[in-house]
Structure formats: C-alpha cells, structure tokens
Amino acid sequence: MNGRSDYNILHSTGKQIAHAGPTWRHRGRLFVNSRKVDAVVIGAGAGGLCAAARLAHAGLYTVLVDDHDRLGGRASTEEIDGFKVNIGAIAIEFGGVFEETFHTVGVPLYIRTPEPASSFFIDGRLIDVGRGGWSLLLGQLTKQASRILEKFADARSGNLPDGRQSTEDWLKGYTSNATVHALFRNLCAAIFACNAAELPARAFLTYFTSKGAFKKFGFCPEGTIGVWNSLATAVRRNGEVWLGTPATEIHAANGRVSGVTLLRDGKPMRIDTDLVVSNAGPKATVALAGETAFPADYAAKVRNDLRPAANIVINVASREPLVDHPGIVTFGRTRRLCNMANLSATCPELAPPGWHLYVAYAVPVPALGEFDSDAEVALALTDLREQFSNFDQAKILSIRVMRDDWPAQRSCAGYDLPRETGIEGLWCVGDAVKQYGNGGTQACAETAKIVTDAILAARPPVPQASRV
Secondary structure, eight states: OOSSOOOOOOOOOOOOOOOOOSEEEETTEEEESOOBOSEEEEOOSHHHHHHHHHHHHTTOOEEEEOSSSSSOGGGOEEEETTEEEESSOOOEEOSHHHHHHHHHHTOOOOOBOOSSOEEEEETTEEEOOTTTHHHHHHHTTOTTHHHHHHHHHHHHTTOOOOTTSBHHHHHHTTOOOHHHHHHHHHHHHHHHSSOTTTSBHHHHHHHHHHSOTTOSEEBOTTOTHHHHHHHHHHHHTTEEEEOSOOEEEEEEETTEEEEEEEEETTEEEEEEOSOEEEOSOHHHHHHHHOGGGSOHHHHHHHHHTOOOBOEEEEEEEESSOSOSOSSEEEESSOSSEEEEEEHHHHOGGGSOTTOEEEEEEEOOSSSSSOOOHHHHHHHHHHHHHHHOTTGGGSEEEEEEEEBTTBOSBSSOTTOOOOSBOSSBTEEEOSTTSOOTTOOHHHHHHHHHHHHHHHHHHHSOOOOGGGOO
C-alpha cells in the first residue's frame, strides 16, 4: 500500500431520530414552519455531547447533529461477532470535568473500575505502581530515578521546560536507560497518540503534575457508547439529536454566525441560529463556513498549526487469557505497541460467554506525519506476539488506523488552537482545542465546559418557564 490505510472505519446502524416536519410541538413549545433554534452543535463526539447536554440543561433549545448513525464519534462502540468493541477511546475517567458534566445535567455515568486499574508489563512481568507511583517504577529501572523525580517535583512548582524541547530530549538529560525511554515513549503514545520525540516535554509534565494523570478510570459495560447514550438523554430533554445528518454549510455574515444547512433525510435543511458549537475540528469547521469568513490569522493557524496524531487500534478476542490483569497495562520495550486493556475482566457483558476481550493500542513512527499503514500494523502485531506467547490462538476482531481526517487526536497536545474562531457565535470544542497539556475524553469535556460557561455568561438568563 501507499501509506493510506485500507483498514476502513466501519459504521454500524444506529437509531436515527425521525425528522419532525414543518410543524411540531416539543415539550410544550410549538414550532410552525420554523427552522430556528437556540443552538446547533455539530458532531456527537465527546466534546459535542458534553456541550449540547450543558446547553440544553441551561435552557437553550439545542439540536445536536452528526453525520454518522451512532453517537460517540471517534470514541464509540460497534458490535462484531457478538462482541461490543471500541472504535477509539474506551477508558473513562472518574473525577474532573467529565464526571462533573454528568452530575450537572442530571444523568448517570455508569462505569466500572478495574482493580488494579493500571500496571506496567515489562519483560513479561506485571508491575503494579498504584501505591508506589513513579518512585517505585523508576527505582526498579534506573539509578537516575531520583534526578527524574526531582524534575517532576520542579514541574509541580511551575518550573517547566519551554514548549520547544521534546519529551525524549528532556529525558535524555537525566538517563540513557533504554527501558525508561521506552516507558516514556509508550506513555506518550497511550495518552497523547504520539511519540516522545514528538510531544513537548512541557505538555507531558503538565499532564502528569497538574491534570490528574488518568489515575482513576473505568469501562462502561455497554461499551463506551453507553456513556454517550446517557448524555444524549440530557440533550433530548430540551432539544433533539439527529444522527445520519451531516452539516453541509455554516452560514456567517458580518463576523457573526447565522445558521447551519444540514442534509436531513437526503434533503437540504437550513436551521437559523446565532449559536453554533462545532466538534468537527477546526479544519472541518473552516471548510463548512469558508475560509474567507474567518479572520486571516485564525485561518492561517488552522492551515499551519494543527498536528493530527495517529494511532492503531486492535480489538482482540481469545478463549485463553492473554494477561492476568483486569485494567490497562502499559508496555516497556516494544516497537509500536504502547498499551492494552482487558475489557471483559471488568465488564463480561462486552463478550460472549467463554471469551476474553482486549483492545491494544499502537502508535506509528511518526505519529504526526506520513507513514506506511501496512508496515506499522505489522510491527504492532509482531509486538503482540512477542509480549504474549499464546497470542496466535486469539481472534482479531478489527484493526483500525486512526489518521488523516479521522485521527486519534485532531491535534497533538502542545499544538492546540483557540476555542474562539473569530466569528461571533461560532465556537470549537474537542481534542484540537484542549487546555495545554490535557488529553482524552476529560480534555474534550473540559473544552465543552469552558465554551458553554462563556456562552451562558454572555447571554441573558433563560426564563425558567421555557426550560421545558
């Protein structure tokens, strides 16, 4: 192959909300030949769902649209041979903005926590660092552990490297131990979908010293789509969710957003609104509105500053267990493999009886540039066979290369764009506009809170009677 992936993303059929027609009533509000709503959110991934749920809960009649037939975007679930397998992210963090979103909008967050949640798998040996942390892990690998730990302490005090030095180069200043470098590379890969040579050390240290470092997480027994279904109920209390409905144009004039045109049931449909939140990523957002609608400096940032990050997602089922660990294991010295989650140990509902379900992640080299998909997948599979002697008895359910317009991250940490677009009423949320040094669904939820807080602070309060 020529470097483009033949491992296409498969789309399962979800339940589509029927178009209501030119006249309809929703929760006491009558709409007659009207296409005007308070807010439109484009993209039902993590950031879009969190934003739509918050806006609807605050009283704004919100329409959430997505071109796919299921919720979750690049963190959804599909069924293959009776297994509920992930499309992208699968581990959901407790605590922080993500969990707070569910509490705020009044829907349950149903996840189970593995115990222990995370360990390292080095030379065929599991190392649980849940209690000892970095000190326990690094102390077993290098005599320079104390120097590295001192730098983590410095980072907690705000003494961080500038954004130009990579994590790999920063680490070289303190140790040459190959296993330590491999661990840091695989941590960068697992969390940020990039290599240590590509991630700014400042972003890495910010995440591990001030962003929570993914210490507490769980899996949803319905598959990750279960948490998105829960958020969608909050949207539908004061709005609608339209799947299989691509946005084809964002309308803006005189520096203000004025509406969105959708392809609804195969027919163009315009919705007038003065508020659009896009979870489609800055690149797609600019394409929908047209580059000339944006300030020149913002359009230039979108063209030049985004750094999409790629990864490879391998879903595996086996009759024999591959690893005796219920959560996520991060690997030591590998070619491309960075971590693997044992899903059915905590959520047996995800697999048919008698089967074990795993998902493994690998990151190509480079992750922020062009690569040969076939070659990178082959290296990841070689790693799996080396790490697990019984891997060849396993069944590969799917392999996805997340890249290009469907990447693991729309922009690598440290290369995020602003959430403001320069067009009044048009905002971006999601994994291309994260707070510095953050990652995962937690980061997407944080962008949604920041944006919706700003929107609501600038609008007059919605009368209680209209919160239907």
